[in-house]
Amino acid sequence: MEAATQPHETRVLFKDIDEPGLTSIETYERRGGYTALKRAFRDIEPGELVSAFEESGLRGRGGAGFSMGKKASFLPRGEMQKYLCCNADESEPGTFKDRELMFKNPHGLVEGVAIGAMAAGATKSFIFIRGEYAEIADRLDAAVAEAYEAGYLGENILGTGIDVSIVVHRGAGAYICGEETALLDSLEGKRGNPRLKPPFPAIQGLYGGPTLINNVETLMNLPHVVLNGADWFKSFGTEQSTGTKVVSVSGCVQRPGNYEIELGMKSRDIIFGLAGGMLPGRELKAWYPGGSSSPVLGPEELDLPYAFETIAEAGSMLGSGAIIVADDTVSIPHMALRTARFYHHESCGKCTPCREGTNWTVKMLERVVRGEATPMDLDIIASVQDNIIGHCLCVLGDAMAMPVASMVKRWRGEFEETIAQAREAGPMPLDAEPALATPVAVGA
Numbered sequence: 113m114e115a116a117t118q119p120h121e122t123r124v125l126f127k128d129i130d131e132p133g134l135t136s137i138e139t140y141e142r143r144g145g146y147t148a149l150k151r152a153f154r155d156i157e158p159g160e161l162v163s164a165f166e167e168s169g170l171r172g173r174g175g176a177g178f179s180m181g182k183k184a185s186f187l188p189r190g191e192m193q194k195y196l197c198c199n200a201d202e203s204e205p206g207t208f209k210d211r212e213l214m215f216k217n218p219h220g221l222v223e224g225v226a227i228g229a230m231a232a233g234a235t236k237s238f239i240f241i242r243g244e245y246a247e248i249a250d251r252l253d254a255a256v257a258e259a260y261e262a263g264y265l266g267e268n269i270l271g272t273g274i275d276v277s278i279v280v281h282r283g284a285g286a287y288i289c290g291e292e293t294a295l296l297d298s299l300e301g302k303r304g305n306p307r308l309k310p311p312f313p314a315i316q317g318l319y320g321g322p323t324l325i326n327n328v329e330t331l332m333n334l335p336h337v338v339l340n341g342a343d344w345f346k347s348f349g350t351e352q353s354t355g356t357k358v359v360s361v362s363g364c365v366q367r368p369g370n371y372e373i374e375l376g377m378k379s380r381d382i383i384f385g386l387a388g389g390m391l392p393g394r395e396l397k398a399w400y401p402g403g404s405s406s407p408v409l410g411p412e413e414l415d416l417p418y419a420f421e422t423i424a425e426a427g428s429m430l431g432s433g434a435i436i437v438a439d440d441t442v443s444i445p446h447m448a449l450r451t452a453r454f455y456h457h458e459s460c461g462k463c464t465p466c467r468e469g470t471n472w473t474v475k476m477l478e479r480v481v482r483g484e485a486t487p488m489d490l491d492i493i494a495s496v497q498d499n500i501i502g503h504c505l506c507v508l509g510d511a512m513a514m515p516v517a518s519m520v521k522r523w524r525g526e527f528e529e530t531i532a533q534a535r536e537a538g539p540m541p542l543d544a545e546p547a548l549a550t551p552v553a554v555g556a
């Protein structure tokens with residue numbers, strides 16, 4: 113495998129991330145924190161801010177990659193109660209960037225949320241954080257309290273007459289609550305089920321009011337756009353994917369972790385350069401470019417620039433920016449089964465193609481690894497995925513079907529061999545499946 117040449121990170125969100133004491137407001141302010149908030153609240157009109165965000169080309173970092181500024185512009189102007197919800201649910205397998213951003217720089221998120229809320233005209237904001245991130249939620253609570261104390265949150269902020277409140281809300285451990293409308297239901301105290309769209313949350317969201325929903329990383333970019341301008345932001349990345357991106361790299365690499373890259377960096381440089389490549393003697397076999405819901409790519413796509421448009425042109429998606437790497441010791445049918453089991457377990461069961469389709473897919477993939485399937489069953493698995501994609505109420509169904517379909521199509525020979533081998537020699541015990549992701553420690 114060809115080695116990468118001297119790749120480097122481009123640190124904007126990670127610039128001060130390892131600064132000792134950054135979680136305290138004193139250190140955060142000493143590093144320039146809350147300067148953007150002061151400028152935004154005192155000197156810039158909300159409409160101007162939204163235009164700057166749109167002009168910067170900043171796309172959502174939570175999965176869909178939609179223009180942040182455009183979404184904010186969909187909220188009606190006027191006096192009605194509006195809301196901002198920060199999506200900190202971060203449950204997509206392989207994704208652990210928001211965790212490090214919030215844990216090490218909670219004030220960076222508080223400042224981003226306050227600026228986003230002010231731009232959207234939202235006086236009430238929520239940070240919906242996955243319940244497992246209990247320690248991070250405590251840090252956010254402490255940062256929010258410090259920001260109130262300093263006058264950056266609350267009523268009549270810095271004497272501008274603008275009010276913004278932030279409440280940190282802990283989720284109860286369901287992946288589906290990361291889907292924006294399920295998140296809203298959960299926040300309202302209901303079971304977290306996706307809602308039918310339209311109406312979109314920008315028009316009718318939390319408690320029926322216009323609501324801006326953005327990912328942690330998206331919002332943490334806002335202070336940088338305010339301070340440096342849209343043109344500065346656009347000077348990073350590609351024409352359609354501006355800025356930097358924190359990429360979580362996990363799986364069979366030597367240095368798993370979060371790396372902040374300029375969008376458009378060659379994927380090979382991320383995997384083999386920053387993340388250290390494969391273990392000695394191993395070869396890259398497959399990689400998910402955007403979390404476990406993205407169609408799986410192979411070594412042929414390693415030279416693709418890592419950007420929304422290029423990964424989409426290759427038939428996959430950049431998603432949450434989580435690269436999961438599998439080397440030549442990993443069994444693709446087992447990887448497909450592990451992926452399908454996750455989405456089957458997390459399906460809310462509200463619509464039939466997802467509820468039944470994820471269940472059938474798991475059952476059929478179990479037949480494959482047990483050697484009970486026939487090659488014709490592979491066609492059936494493929495057709496079940498076809499019947500899920502685009503036919504569900506939310507994209508959780510597609511999130512299983514897209515990677516599974518990509519694996520069955522691309523590695524069909526390996527599926528057939530697995531069936532034949534399992535028939536002859538007996539199946540590999542399911543608890544001996546190769547691990548997909550290496551746990552990553554986030555230091556204090």
Ligand SMILES: Cc1cc2nc3c(=O)[nH]c(=O)nc-3n(C[C@H](O)[C@H](O)[C@H](O)COP(=O)(O)O)c2cc1C
Binds near residue numbers: 175326330
């Ligand atoms: C099943 C499912 C789970 C999701 N989980 C998350 C999540 O954990 N974090 C997140 O930011 N977005 C998640 N999303 C995407 C959100 O619905 C939404 O698009 C995103 O929060 C918008 O923010 P952005 O525009 O800043 O990316 C998920 C979507 C689906 C369908």
Ligand code: SF4
Binds near residue numbers: 459
């Ligand atoms: S696609 Fe799945 S998770 Fe989404 S609403 Fe339908 S059953 Fe629920």
